[in-house]
Amino acid sequence: MEILMSVVIGILFTIATYLVLSKSLLRIIVGTGLLSHAAHLLILTMGGLKQGAVPILSENAKSYVDPLPQALILTAIVISFGVTSFFLVLAYRSYQELGTDNMDQLRGNKSYE
Amino acid sequence: MSMLHWSILLPFIAAFCIPFTGKIARKIHTGWFVLAIPVAIFIYLCTLLPKIKEHATLLESVSWIPSLDISFDAYVDGLGLLFAMLITGIGALVTLYSIFYMNKEKENLVNFYVFLLLFMGAMLGVVLSDNLIVLYTFWEFTSLSSFLLIGYWNNRKASRYGAQKSLLITFLGGLSMLGGFIALYVMGDTFSIRELISMAPELIQHPLFYFSMVLVLLGAFTKSAQFPFHIWLPDAMEAPTPVSAYLHSATMVKAGIYLVARLSPIFALSAEWVWVVGLVGIITLFWGSFNAIRQHDLKGILAFSTISQLGMIMSMLGMGAAALHYTGDSSKVYMAATAAAIFHLINHATFKGSLFMVVGIIDHETGTRDIRKLGGLMTFMPITFTIAAIGSFSMAGLPPFNGFLSKEMFFKSTLTMANADFLSLETWGILFPVIAWVASVFTFVYCMILFFKTFTGKAKLEQLPKKPHEAPIGMLISPIILVSLVIIWGLFPNMLAETIIEPAVAAIQPVLYAADPYHVHISMWHGLQPELWMTIGVVALGFILYKTYPNWTGIYKWMPTRYTLNNGYNKSLSWLDIGSNKLTRGYMNGNIRDYLIYIFGFTFIILLYMMWRLDAFTLNTTSVTPIGIYEVILAVILVTASIMILFAKSRLTSIILLGTVGYTVSLLFVLFRAPDLALTQFVIETVSTSLFLLCFYHLPKYKPKEKRVRFKVTNLIIALGVGVTMTLLALSSHSTKLFSSISEYYKQVTYKEAGGENMVNVILVDFRGLDTMFEITVLAIAAIGIYTMIKLRLERKGGAE
Numbered sequence: 001m002e003i004l005m006s007v008v009i010g011i012l013f014t015i016a017t018y019l020v021l022s023k024s025l026l027r028i029i030v031g032t033g034l035l036s037h038a039a040h041l042l043i044l045t046m047g048g049l050k051q052g053a054v055p056i057l058s059e060n061a062k063s064y065v066d067p068l069p070q071a072l073i074l075t076a077i078v079i080s081f082g083v084t085s086f087f088l089v090l091a092y093r094s095y096q097e098l099g100t101d102n103m104d105q106l107r108g109n110k111s112y113e
Numbered sequence: 114m115s116m117l118h119w120s121i122l123l124p125f126i127a128a129f130c131i132p133f134t135g136k137i138a139r140k141i142h143t144g145w146f147v148l149a150i151p152v153a154i155f156i157y158l159c160t161l162l163p164k165i166k167e168h169a170t171l172l173e174s175v176s177w178i179p180s181l182d183i184s185f186d187a188y189v190d191g192l193g194l195l196f197a198m199l200i201t202g203i204g205a206l207v208t209l210y211s212i213f214y215m216n217k218e219k220e221n222l223v224n225f226y227v228f229l230l231l232f233m234g235a236m237l238g239v240v241l242s243d244n245l246i247v248l249y250t251f252w253e254f255t256s257l258s259s260f261l262l263i264g265y266w267n268n269r270k271a272s273r274y275g276a277q278k279s280l281l282i283t284f285l286g287g288l289s290m291l292g293g294f295i296a297l298y299v300m301g302d303t304f305s306i307r308e309l310i311s312m313a314p315e316l317i318q319h320p321l322f323y324f325s326m327v328l329v330l331l332g333a334f335t336k337s338a339q340f341p342f343h344i345w346l347p348d349a350m351e352a353p354t355p356v357s358a359y360l361h362s363a364t365m366v367k368a369g370i371y372l373v374a375r376l377s378p379i380f381a382l383s384a385e386w387v388w389v390v391g392l393v394g395i396i397t398l399f400w401g402s403f404n405a406i407r408q409h410d411l412k413g414i415l416a417f418s419t420i421s422q423l424g425m426i427m428s429m430l431g432m433g434a435a436a437l438h439y440t441g442d443s444s445k446v447y448m449a450a451t452a453a454a455i456f457h458l459i460n461h462a463t464f465k466g467s468l469f470m471v472v473g474i475i476d477h478e479t480g481t482r483d484i485r486k487l488g489g490l491m492t493f494m495p496i497t498f499t500i501a502a503i504g505s506f507s508m509a510g511l512p513p514f515n516g517f518l519s520k521e522m523f524f525k526s527t528l529t530m531a532n533a534d535f536l537s538l539e540t541w542g543i544l545f546p547v548i549a550w551v552a553s554v555f556t557f558v559y560c561m562i563l564f565f566k567t568f569t570g571k572a573k574l575e576q577l578p579k580k581p582h583e584a585p586i587g588m589l590i591s592p593i594i595l596v597s598l599v600i601i602w603g604l605f606p607n608m609l610a611e612t613i614i615e616p617a618v619a620a621i622q623p624v625l626y627a628a629d630p631y632h633v634h635i636s637m638w639h640g641l642q643p644e645l646w647m648t649i650g651v652v653a654l655g656f657i658l659y660k661t662y663p664n665w666t667g668i669y670k671w672m673p674t675r676y677t678l679n680n681g682y683n684k685s686l687s688w689l690d691i692g693s694n695k696l697t698r699g700y701m702n703g704n705i706r707d708y709l710i711y712i713f714g715f716t717f718i719i720l721l722y723m724m725w726r727l728d729a730f731t732l733n734t735t736s737v738t739p740i741g742i743y744e745v746i747l748a749v750i751l752v753t754a755s756i757m758i759l760f761a762k763s764r765l766t767s768i769i770l771l772g773t774v775g776y777t778v779s780l781l782f783v784l785f786r787a788p789d790l791a792l793t794q795f796v797i798e799t800v801s802t803s804l805f806l807l808c809f810y811h812l813p814k815y816k817p818k819e820k821r822v823r824f825k826v827t828n829l830i831i832a833l834g835v836g837v838t839m840t841l842l843a844l845s846s847h848s849t850k851l852f853s854s855i856s857e858y859y860k861q862v863t864y865k866e867a868g869g870e871n872m873v874n875v876i877l878v879d880f881r882g883l884d885t886m887f888e889i890t891v892l893a894i895a896a897i898g899i900y901t902m903i904k905l906r907l908e909r910k911g912g913a914e
Contacts, residue, residue: 001738006843008748014836015755017713021706021828026764026812033771033801034755037778042843044785047854049738054786055872057864066856067872070787074877075888077790081797082895085804089899092808101812107703 005045012038025091025101032087036080040073115173117187120154121241124234128227135223143222144212147230151204154237158198165194165616172243172307181246182304188243191616195455196240196371198613199462203363204233206591210470211355213587214477225265225353232258236364240371245294245304252290252336255365256283262360263352275348278682282335282345290332290372296325297379310378310623317382326380329372330389337369339427340397343420344678350412354473357412362419362465367458370423373430374454374621381434381622391435391530394428395548397421402555406562406662407669411472411482414563415465418508421556422461425523425549429454432526432545436625444625446529448618452633453522455617459609460507460515460602467595468504468563471497474588475567480578484562489572493581496589498568503596507603509560509655510553510648515603517648524549524644550647557655558662565659607633710831717834720842730841733848743784751777764809772802789873 012034019031047069053061055070095101127150134146161171171189178184189197208229215222235258238251256279264276294304300319301309309316316322333339338346349361360366373390380386401421408414433451436444474497475490476482491498507514510521527546574580602609610633618633619626658665700711724730754773761767775798782791859872859880869875877885 001740001744002847003734003737003844004740004745004748006840006847008751009843010836010840011752012755012836013839014832015759017835018759018828018832021709021713021831023706026767026809029805030758030767030771034758034774037774038839041778041781042839044782044787044790045843046846048736048847049785051738052786054788055860056788057870057872064860064872065786066854067859067876068854068856070790070873071876071881071884073787073790074793074873075884077793077797078888079891081801082892084801086895086898088804088808089902092811093902095812103706104704106705 001049002045005041005049009038009042009045012041023103025095025103025106028103029084029087029091033084036076036084040076043069043073043076114175115187116157117171117173117189117241118175118185120157121187121234121237123154124150124230124237128230128234131226131230132223142212142217143226144208144215147226148205148208148212150230151201151208151233155198155201155205158194158201161189161194162612165189165191166612168616168619177247182298183246184244185247186243186305187241188307189241190620191613191618192371192374192620193240195459195613195617196367197237199367199459200233200236200240200364203359203462203466204229206466206594207355207359210358210473210588210591211353213585214355214473215353225262228258228261228265229356229359232262232360232365236368239368243306245297245306245309248306249287249291249294252332252368253284253287255368256280256287256336259283259349259360259365262356263349265353265356266351269351271348272351275345275351279345279349281686282342286332286335286342289328293325293328293330293332296321296328300325306375313379313382316379322383323385326383326386329376329380333369333372334393335369336372337366337423337427338397338420339369339393339424340400340420341678343397343401344682346420347408347413347416350410350416354412354469354476357415358466358469358473361416362469363462366419366423367426367462370426370430370454370458373427374617377430377434377621378623381437384438387431387434387438389431391428391431391545394424394426394431395527395545395552397424398428399424399548399552399555402552402559405559406555407666409484411475411484411487411563411567412469414484414559415468415472418556418559418563419461419465421552422457422465422508425552426454426458426461428545428549429457429523429526430621432530433621435530436622445629445631447526448622448625448631449522449633450526450529451618451621452614452631453519453526455614455621456515456522456606456609456633457519459613460519460599463595463598463602464504464507464514464516467500467592467599468508470588470592470595471501471504474584474592477588478579478584479581481576484566486573486576487567488570489568490581491568493572494568494583496583496593500589500592500596501564501568503599504592505560505564507599509557510651513603514599515606516599518603518606520553521642521644521648524553524647525642528643546647550651553647553651554655554658557651558658561655561659562662710827713831713835717831717838720838721834724841724845730845731848732844736847736850741784744781747777747781747784751781764812765806768802768805768809771805772798775802787873789871 016031016034016038019027019034022028022031047066050063050065052063052065055064055067091101094106098106100106127147131143131146134141135143164171168191171187173187175185175187208226211225211229215225232255235251235254239248239255242248242251260276260280263279264272266272297309297316298304300316300321301312303309335342346361346366350357352361377386398421401417401419401424405414405417405421408417429450433447433449433454436447436451438444439447472482474494475487478494479487479490481487503514507516510516510519524546527549530545531542572581614633615631618631622631625631700707751774754770754777758767758770758774761770775794779791779794779798782788782794859876863869863872863875867875867879869879
């Protein structure tokens with residue numbers, strides 16, 4: 001199972017990187033979204049996808065899955081949500097002000113000659 | 114703190130106080146206050162003379178940074194005292210001269226004297242320090258104050274150019290010298306020069322020996338304007354003339370000479386030192402005197418003449434170092450070269466100082482320094498004329514002045530060098546007297562040009578900006594004192610021999626001197642020796658060359674104008690400028706995609722390389738959990754949806770596909786037994802998809818698809834690299850479990866310690882509650898940020914963009 005997930009994570013990383021390298025700001029944001037999914041899955045897979053009960057104490061469970069990666073991912077999901085929403089509004093505002101979402105035109109050092 | 118330390122620090126303290134004197138006494142020229150300082154130090158140094166004459170030394174120590182073995186050790190021996198007396202003596206004369214040269218109303222005197230005092234203190238520190246790091250500190254202070262003094266008239270372009278050039282070249286040398294000093298520390302485990310000298314025979318065995326020698330020599334050669342680093346000195350002539358007289362003839366340019374002399378006991382044991390110092394010196398001697406002839410500016414002539422004379426002293430130090438390679442009487446012959454170097458050093462300071470002052474007077478009284486406009490000043494300025502005559506004849510090496518004596522001694526040393534029989538000197542040694550002789554002919558010629566073109570012939574009064582007249586007496590005092598010394602030491606050279614030259618030689622060659630004291634005896638007439646014939650030849654040929662001088666100066670036109678050292682310096686500066694600009698603008702092109710490519714590319718290349726290098730990739734299939742059918746289905750959906758994002762034509766499709774990915778991940782969380790994650794992921798995916806939809810409504814449509822193939826291929830390669838690397842990382846990190854998880858602890862104590870049953874929640878709010886607190890902060894900041902971005906719209910005024 002871990003091997004399959006590793007390959008899936010690899011594919012997600014590939015596509016996310018490809019999207020982040022593109023010219024349109026929209027695709028970049030979609031890429032970052034994919035990237036965070038990939039990272040979350042990676043953390044979960046690293047912890048081991050061992051069989052076991054849900055990490056909630058109960059009488060009849062012999063073993064539980066690892067709770068620590070789940071706690072970490074939960075934190076990560078919330079943070080990436082915060083950042084992504086900020087990024088989205090930033091993109092929206094910059095399009096409003098600058099009139100473009102093309103990364104080729106959003107260059108910093110044109111004025112320096 | 115001893116008297117010695119105070120005398121080094123006194124100029125610095127005075128430099129601090131000088132700005133206030135102008136306010137207290139408005140009417141008095143600031144220079145009078147300054148004058149007291151070098152005079153006081155000079156008198157103090159004179160009291161040390163009797164001790165030094167007995168070959169006693171004085172060492173005073175003040176702790177500075179003991180943990181780094183750096184202490185402010187002031188040390189006086191013959192060499193240090195000689196230089197210190199030169200610095201303060203000429204310093205006093207130059208200050209006196211500058212009082213009459215610098216106009217109180219027109220010039221910023223406070224700046225001038227503060228810089229001058231800083232320089233004086235730094236120079237005293239250089240020659241009186243025993244600790245290499247302290248020496249280096251003062252050394253850089255001299256470079257810095259010289260920079261400030263050259264650029265004194267900072268509204269002139271040439272001043273700024275000259276100051277920058279001298280700073281760049283001398284700092285380059287200073288920095289490499291620091292490297293040499295550190296190498297010496299590594300070798301000898303001490304910064305003390307005396308201690309390093311005492312272990313010189315062991316140091317030569319060390320592998321770093323030649324490395325430190327080259328670096329130290331680089332520092333000495335740049336400072337002393339040796340070939341090919343001499344190019345800064347002619348441009349430094351933009352400084353006020355008292356500065357040129359002081360720094361660029363008598364003191365600072367001799368700091369390199371001092372360094373070579375001071376470290377001779379360490380490095381002279383190697384034959385390479387003899388060769389390098391001797392040859393560089395003699396080449397500089399020739400090149401300086403050859404180029405002096407084609408200068409039109411009087412200060413230009415003097416600058417090249419200084420270069421050439423410094424080369425002469427340097428080469429004599431090199432030849433003197435050969436003494437260590439002989440024993441007994443034959444080494445005495447080479448020690449004479451060291452004595453000659455010291456003697457000429459003193460002589461040069463006297464006649465060159467006076468000549469610079471003469472040029473300053475001419476500039477001051479006629480308004481020009483161009484030799485083509487000057488002439489026939491003899492009748493207008495009789496005293497200046499006399500001073501110039503003595504100075505330039507001494508420089509040319511004519512009797513009865515001191516320059517004659519030291520030039521004779523120089524010729525004698527080169528002749529000995531020609532007969533040396535070590536290090537293939539038997540074949541090439543003959544070069545020394547030949548080059549020296551030719552250079553001396555040129556020296557004679559430019560001395561004659563300097564003197565006769567200015568003072569004899571017909572006066573061209575209509576070309577002069579001012580009507581020439583004799584200088585005020587105050588300006589003449591200093592050069593008169595200097596030229597009287599030229600004559601006195603020419604006639605009675607032996608009054609210097611025992612008092613100062615012998616202790617200095619003893620300091621440069623301590624081992625030889627201790628074994629068998631060397632007695633300097635200089636006489637005006639020493640029989641019909643070969644060197645006398647050489648001088649006669651110099652005068653004869655020099656006279657002919659001077660007479661026919663307009664006929665052969667054409668040879669200077671043959672010299673390429675494009676391939677000069679100055680051109681090389683300017684070109685390399687502009688190449689550096691353009692090159693670094695191009696380089697930086699080449700990769701910092703402002704395109705974020707390119708930066709991301711660097712980041713991603715380097716990341717995966719370095720990771721892959723390290724994995725291969727450390728053989729880190731392992732695949733362990735024993736602990737793998739079996740694959741379930743639901744997981745496979747979800748994985749297929751996940752992969753398909755994300756691949757389809759790449760080909761999505763509209764933004765709506767891509768948002769929905771991203772949502773699909775998110776919900777699938779949430780389902781995977783269900784399968785992997787993470788109910789809290791699944792819940793959160795589900796909610797957040799819903800919220801962010803709606804946010805995407807909200808925002809994208811305002812964003813433009815997808816641009817027509819990128820057509821360039823190269824663009825896509827690059828992206829694909831980078832993306833594949835990242836993906837493959839992450840897969841390999843995931844696999845191998847799963848396969849190598851170095852220790853078991855700490856989660857067993859959480860599983861056991863969740864209920865007992867925290868009273869909760871949901872482990873994930875207990876970890877989030879109890880065991881690792883701090884994470885959660887700041888995660889809440891992140892959300893709050895993001896919310897405030899979004900609110901501000903939308904609400905806060907500062908109106909752009911006046912079309913600033």
